[in-house]
Amino acid sequence: MQHPIAILDSGVGGITVAKEIIRQLPQEKIVYFGDSARSPYGPRKPEEIVRFTMQIVRYLLRFQPKLLVIACNTATAVALDQVRASVSIPVVGVICPGARAAVKKTKSGVIGVIGTECTVRSQAYDQALKDLSPKLEVLSQPCPRFVPLVEQGDFHSPQAKQAVWESLAPLKHHAHGKPMDCLILGCTHYPFLQDAISSVMGSGVELINSAEETARETSAVLHHQGQLAKTRERPVHHFLCSGNPATFQGIAREWLNEDIQVTPVVWQGPKYV
Amino acid sequence: MQHPIAILDSGVGGITVAKEIIRQLPQEKIVYFGDSARSPYGPRKPEEIVRFTMQIVRYLLRFQPKLLVIACNTATAVALDQVRASVSIPVVGVICPGARAAVKKTKSGVIGVIGTECTVRSQAYDQALKDLSPKLEVLSQPCPRFVPLVEQGDFHSPQAKQAVWESLAPLKHHAHGKPMDCLILGCTHYPFLQDAISSVMGSGVELINSAEETARETSAVLHHQGQLAKTRERPVHHFLCSGNPATFQGIAREWLNEDIQVTPVVWQGPKYV
Numbered sequence: 001m002q003h004p005i006a007i008l009d010s011g012v013g014g015i016t017v018a019k020e021i022i023r024q025l026p027q028e029k030i031v032y033f034g035d036s037a038r039s040p041y042g043p044r045k046p047e048e049i050v051r052f053t054m055q056i057v058r059y060l061l062r063f064q065p066k067l068l069v070i071a072c073n074t075a076t077a078v079a080l081d082q083v084r085a086s087v088s089i090p091v092v093g094v095i096c097p098g099a100r101a102a103v104k105k106t107k108s109g110v111i112g113v114i115g116t117e118c119t120v121r122s123q124a125y126d127q128a129l130k131d132l133s134p135k136l137e138v139l140s141q142p143c144p145r146f147v148p149l150v151e152q153g154d155f156h157s158p159q160a161k162q163a164v165w166e167s168l169a170p171l172k173h174h175a176h177g178k179p180m181d182c183l184i185l186g187c188t189h190y191p192f193l194q195d196a197i198s199s200v201m202g203s204g205v206e207l208i209n210s211a212e213e214t215a216r217e218t219s220a221v222l223h224h225q226g227q228l229a230k231t232r233e234r235p236v237h238h239f240l241c242s243g244n245p246a247t248f249q250g251i252a253r254e255w256l257n258e259d260i261q262v263t264p265v266v267w268q269g270p271k272y273v
Numbered sequence: 274m275q276h277p278i279a280i281l282d283s284g285v286g287g288i289t290v291a292k293e294i295i296r297q298l299p300q301e302k303i304v305y306f307g308d309s310a311r312s313p314y315g316p317r318k319p320e321e322i323v324r325f326t327m328q329i330v331r332y333l334l335r336f337q338p339k340l341l342v343i344a345c346n347t348a349t350a351v352a353l354d355q356v357r358a359s360v361s362i363p364v365v366g367v368i369c370p371g372a373r374a375a376v377k378k379t380k381s382g383v384i385g386v387i388g389t390e391c392t393v394r395s396q397a398y399d400q401a402l403k404d405l406s407p408k409l410e411v412l413s414q415p416c417p418r419f420v421p422l423v424e425q426g427d428f429h430s431p432q433a434k435q436a437v438w439e440s441l442a443p444l445k446h447h448a449h450g451k452p453m454d455c456l457i458l459g460c461t462h463y464p465f466l467q468d469a470i471s472s473v474m475g476s477g478v479e480l481i482n483s484a485e486e487t488a489r490e491t492s493a494v495l496h497h498q499g500q501l502a503k504t505r506e507r508p509v510h511h512f513l514c515s516g517n518p519a520t521f522q523g524i525a526r527e528w529l530n531e532d533i534q535v536t537p538v539v540w541q542g543p544k545y546v
Binding site for chain 2: 020024025026027090096097100101103104131132133134135212215216217219220221223224228232
């Protein structure tokens with residue numbers, strides 16, 4: 001039996017991580033849980049996000065995963081430590097891999113971060129960046145309009161572009177001594193809007209896609225644990241979703257360019273609240 | 274007491290890794306051993322490289338390192354498994370980080386690798402790349418003239434450029450269906466020649482600097498072990514060299530842009546052979 005990599009997100013955002021894991025580790029089997037019924041997590045209280053995340057982790061453990069990816073910046077920001085303490089497998093969050101990539105890329109030492117309100121408020125990126133390199137300067141901007149757009153599959157409309165433009169304006173026009181040269185997409189939903197974000201920020205700002213970086217860190221952790229899949233067979237992935245499976249499937253198929261099936265999961269009873 | 278990160282190389286090549294570790298993890302203390310007296314390792318027999326590497330590892334363990342970086346592709350290719358089996362701390366080699374970065378970057382699926390004769394003959398990169406993603410195509414080219422140039426501090430002369438041009442010609446003119454879009458600098462000495470290599474290969478080929486990638490993997494491994502340095506004091510690094518300390522110091526100072534001191538180490542007795 002091949003133990004899968006379990007991935008969870010508040011909705012379709014983690015699909016950007018799943019896609020990169022499938023690309024960078026094509027022999028690994030994935031089981032994905034998107035909590036679209038309760039998306040977005042960004043405006044919720046930390047205690048609630050921790051409760052939802054732990055519930056999904058317990059659900060995913062049934063699949064006997066060898067590694068768990070919290071493919072949601074909001075959940076990583078507030079629940080990573082608790083999840084790590086409660087399971088015996090390695091847990092990879094999306095914040096440290098993005099922080100590490102930004103530290104590697106930046107020349108100016110000024111790094112931008114965009115994320116949900118909860119992620120920005122938690123200062124998890126500031127902490128992760130400064131733990132690595134105390135002299136970095138970090139400029140953060142919450143972008144609460146992005147996740148709802150992405151969950152609706154709306155990445156390219158004039159309204160989406162307008163929302164991106166307006167949300168990034170404070171960051172772009174930030175008066176500053178040294179120029180920001182990296183912008184961390186601190187939410188796994190944001191790569192869906194990457195083209196629009198890139199055209200607003202211009203070519204002087206490199207976008208750090210935490211999905212790519214998380215896939216790479218997953219590869220490194222599995223390697224150092226001696227747990228990379230050895231099979232040469234093409235794995236069959238498993239997608240689960242608490243919300244509308246058709247919407248999820250449409251977005252996931254477009255992004256993955258693959259014909260996937262989605263299993264609906266209905267939260268029941270008192271655990272739902 | 275702050276436990277250092279120990280780094281070893283056949284000579285000055287690992288300085289490219291040390292520089293990136295200092296940049297990406299400025300709070301970490303480094304102890305570096307360059308075996309310049311016995312450089313280059315590339316043309317040597319694997320048994321001899323394993324013996325030399327194990328000797329340096331034993332020497333470095335006196336400094337009670339928390340992690341060991343084999344910052345030499347040749348030594349990683351032939352001695353990594355044996356080093357890992359003989360020490361109780363994490364050991365990071367330079368091959369897998371570079372392979373992982375290339376897998377992340379490539380779009381065409383065709384990856385070039387340049388390294389010493391021993392590294393190329395070992396097929397360690399082919400193996401690491403195909404373990405991650407079996408369908409990749411790998412084109413390898415040994416460049417035995419590069420390490421002696423770098424050990425002499427000769428990076429910019431017309432002779433150096435000529436050697437780079439001639440060494441890369443077979444790779445550049447390789448008739449191929451799909452174009453190579455990444456070239457792994459599969460030797461830690463090669464970033465010293467990066468400008469020349471880049472101008473020969475052209476803008477369509479992204480160079481993967483295994484030094485940068487190894488520093489990043491070191492950061493990830495320390496993070497997952499809970500062993501990143503917490504101090505905010507500037508650490509004092511320690512450089513040791515078995516060859517001419519003045520030559521080593523000149524090259525290291527130029528590359529690190531820092532005034533370092535080098536302690537000479539003389540191999541004595543039967544262990545030297």
